[in-house]
Amino acid sequence: MxxxxxxxxxxxxxxxxxxxxxxxxxxxxxxxxxxxxxxxxxxxxxxxxxxxxxxxxxxxxxxxxxxxxxxxxxxxxxxxxxxxxxxxxxxxxxxxxxxxxxxxxxxxxxxxxxxxxxxxxxxxxxxxxxxxxxxxxxxxxxxxxWPDRPAPSDATLSVHDNQLAGRSSAEKRAEIADWLAAQKADAVVLAALDSIAWLLNVRGSDVARTPVALAYTIVNADGTADLFIAPEKVTDAVRQHLGNAVRIHDRTAFAPALGAFAGKTVAVDPALSVAAIPLAIEAAGGKVVSLRDPVVIPKACKNPAEIAGHHAASLRDGAALTRFLRWIAAEAPKGGQTELSAAAKLQEFRADTGLLKDLSFDTISATGAHGASPHYHVTEESNAPIELGQLYLIDSGGQYADGTTDLTRVVPIGTPTAEMRDRFTRVLKGHIALATAVFPHGTTGQQLDALARLPLWQAGLDYAHGTGHGVGSYLSVHEGPARIAKPSYGGGGPQEPLRPGMILSNEPGYYKAGDYGIRIENLLLVIEREIAGGEAAMLAFETLTLAPIDRDLIEPALLDAAELAWLDAYHARVAATLGDVLEGEDRAWLIERCRRIGA
Missing domain, CATH: 3.40.350.10 (Creatinase/prolidase N-terminal domain)
Known part of the structure; x- marks a missing residue:
């Protein structure tokens, strides 16, 4: 057995x-x-x-x-x-x-x-x-x-600087107090770890790849808060940062604290809270009102400081990925490289920045048939050699104090087939269609999803995952509430209206079982867009990610003039921006890979 x-x-x-x-x-x-x-x-x-x-x-x-x-x-x-x-x-x-x-x-x-x-x-x-x-x-x-079940992490909290956060915790808690007054509620329970980290301007390392700490928070109508967390995780610096308005309790005291709400009205997010929380409040004689976590939208709509931080992180991360792309293009055809060795090399390039806190998720380093599994996770047992004739897919990201990144590129090892070029270019067409979308306020991710799929649909193809997910600010690489997806992917997320300041991924793909996978992923910022002569306020996307898209996989004949113009303009921006921070052979390689298509 x-x-x-x-x-x-x-x-x-x-x-x-x-x-x-x-x-x-x-x-x-x-x-x-x-x-x-x-x-x-x-x-x-x-x-x-x-x-x-x-x-x-x-x-x-x-x-x-x-x-x-x-x-x-x-x-x-x-x-x-x-x-x-x-x-x-x-x-x-x-x-x-x-x-x-x-x-x-x-x-x-x-x-x-x-x-x-x-x-x-x-x-x-x-x-x-x-x-x-x-x-x-x-x-x-x-x-x-489970005899050897690991204990929960005992890592300490760290302070997330107000300059990076853009707003103090006191300001954020005051807004929640106003919200509670409007809802006629006495308190709100925050159970989502990234909500707590964002609200209190703290970060942790209790969950791999996500800088959060195991905790619960109750925010009260007067703007004070009760933080339930293992006491040994709170340093003197964090206590000073939180101040007297945030009371600290042992995490084990959370469940009993829910029994103190007799006669009180408490807001609980039904999607982000487990059943035990409202059941305990009601058992004690409290009234539960099901309302969305009030942190969700402010956290998703990045403020100017968070946007500036993400620009800085994208520049740093794009330079690291470009160094990797040059390395893999030169070394993989020689043989001897594997999915694990490539992932380790990319992490090394990111670590060379001196500012990498962690990866934002386990790198998807997939060659050949493994690329056909969109969320493939390489292990020592599955580790495959990167060989000539394959497509190599690398989906990765970094956690930096000023931003969270996530991007995917595909590299042909040797000469790609005509089918690979066709499929890649159709994915690229969908990527460009979404990147250049202009849409009115109130538009949802579900309404935009078809833009990225249409070039594949026209060839009788599709992909079985969402097209885009939200991304946090030195927080979760998968952040709600918005998604770009069909209704069947991601619950209510695709029906969430997109708002200025949201950061979402743009990642259409194609997967041929047993053979290869393709995905092109950049991060997008939702921005206001003025249209000359227009009658409605409109939104659009700004592409944040900076990294070359492999030109050897592009079939120019499949791109129309507007698509070619977008691609050339994107590569020109990548070359100009990253060219200022890369040196020597890395810079020369970047400039060559970003020249105009057909040039």
């Missing part, structure tokens, strides 16, 4: 001890985070799946793992199909699968600190139709059988 088969068997035994007939294992933590600390990696421990989004459902005889189109290939490589059914979402939801497999009278357990209240209601309703019941657990059964 394999390690993972043994763990599945142990979980079933534990469920029997807890008088349960099933259990749901989401990939999240008690803050509904996308990226989680090692202590919360229950799905990976149970199944072996290394992706960043997924859920498992375990019953006495059946077990299923649920992933979206990004992980269709990866989940089958990493998870034993003899133990697990592979189920695609959103085509089939966890609730639907449970309703189709749970027995009449079954008790299906869930951890109320790992699911939203809406999910609990949906799953409960689905199970009720077949005579089954959803049951909250006091002890997560995975934790009961």
């Amino acid at each position: 394999s390690t993972y088969s043994a763990r599945l068997a142990a979980l079933r035994e534990q469920l029997a001890r807890q008088r349960l007939d099933g259990f749901i294992v989401p990939l999240t933590d008690e803050h509904m985070s996308e990226y989680v600390g090692a202590y919360a990696q229950r799905l990976a421990w149970l199944t072996g799946f290394q992706g960043s989004a997924g859920t498992a459902a375990v019953l006495p005889q059946d077990a299923a793992i649920f992933t979206d189109g990004r992980y269709t290939l990866q989940v089958r490589e990493q998870v034993d199909g003899g133990d697990w059914q592979f189920v695609g979402v959103p085509e089939t939801s966890v609730s639907e699968w449970l309703a189709g497999h749970a027995a009449d009278g079954a008790r299906i357990g869930y951890d109320p600190w790992l699911h939203t209240r809406a999910w609990v209601a949906e799953a409960s309703a689905a199970l009720a139709k077949v005579g089954a019941t959803l049951v909250p657990v006091d002890t997560n059964p995975i934790d009961a059988i």
Whole structure:
């Protein structure tokens, strides 16, 4: 029996001890985070799946793992199909699968600190139709059988300078106090880690690749706040920075504190808070009002200081990536390079800046067939040599104190085929269409998504992921609330109106299973755009990312005059801007790779 088969068997035994007939294992933590600390990696421990989004459902005889189109290939490589059914979402939801497999009278357990209240209601309703019941657990059964489960991080907090933040924490808390007054609420619970970091102008290192700390915050109507965090994480410098208006409590005191809201009205974000939070407030006699976390929109709409910081980070990061692109173009054809060695070299170039805090996510370093898995994660076991005839895809980003970056480039190792050039150029056409979009206030990401897909659709092609996600300011590389995507990708995100100051990715792609993958990704800033003679206020995008797009993969005949003009103008800006910070052979290579297409 394999390690993972043994763990599945142990979980079933534990469920029997807890008088349960099933259990749901989401990939999240008690803050509904996308990226989680090692202590919360229950799905990976149970199944072996290394992706960043997924859920498992375990019953006495059946077990299923649920992933979206990004992980269709990866989940089958990493998870034993003899133990697990592979189920695609959103085509089939966890609730639907449970309703189709749970027995009449079954008790299906869930951890109320790992699911939203809406999910609990949906799953409960689905199970009720077949005579089954959803049951909250006091002890997560995975934790009961995970003998060497890592402890939560004990890393200390750091102060995020007000000059980089653009506003003080006191100003931000005063705005929330005004919001609470307007809502006639006494307090708001903030459970999202990036909301807390942004509000208090602090950063942490409790979650790999995301500079946040494990904490909860309650903001009160008078603008004061209660921060619940392990006390050893708070240094004297952080205490001084927070001041007397932010009271510090042990993180373990958070759940009991929810019991002190009898007769009070408390705002809770239903999408960013686990079910246990509103349930505890209501059990104590408090009134819960479901409202969006008041930090979400101010955090997403970057202020001038945050925008300036991102420009600086993009310049620094683009120069590092350009040095890498020159290196990979020269070294990969010689042989001897692998996905891991290339990823390490790019991290080395970023570290050479002297300002890299961390990567913004695990680098997607994918050659050949691995590139066809959009969120491929290279490991020692999967590490492949980069060989002639392949396309090499590198999707990566850095965390700097002044900004978070994310970009993707594709490099042909040797001479690309005509099909590769065709597909790459169609992806590029979609990328340009989105980059040059002009649209009125109120436009959503869903409305723009088709612009990036149309050149692929015209050839009978598509890609199974969203086109763009929000990006934080030295925070999460995947930041809500806006996304550019079809309705089926990312829940309500694609329906969020785009606003000035938002930073989103532009990353259409194409993936040929078993052969190669293509994605071109830049970050975009939503800006105001005046149209001469226009009657409506309009918005547009400013491209922030600075790095050459591989000219050997472009089929110029597929580009119209406006697309060629955009590409040449973009490359001219990249050459002029990065040329000021690169030297010698790096600069010469950049200038050559950014010359006019056809020149």
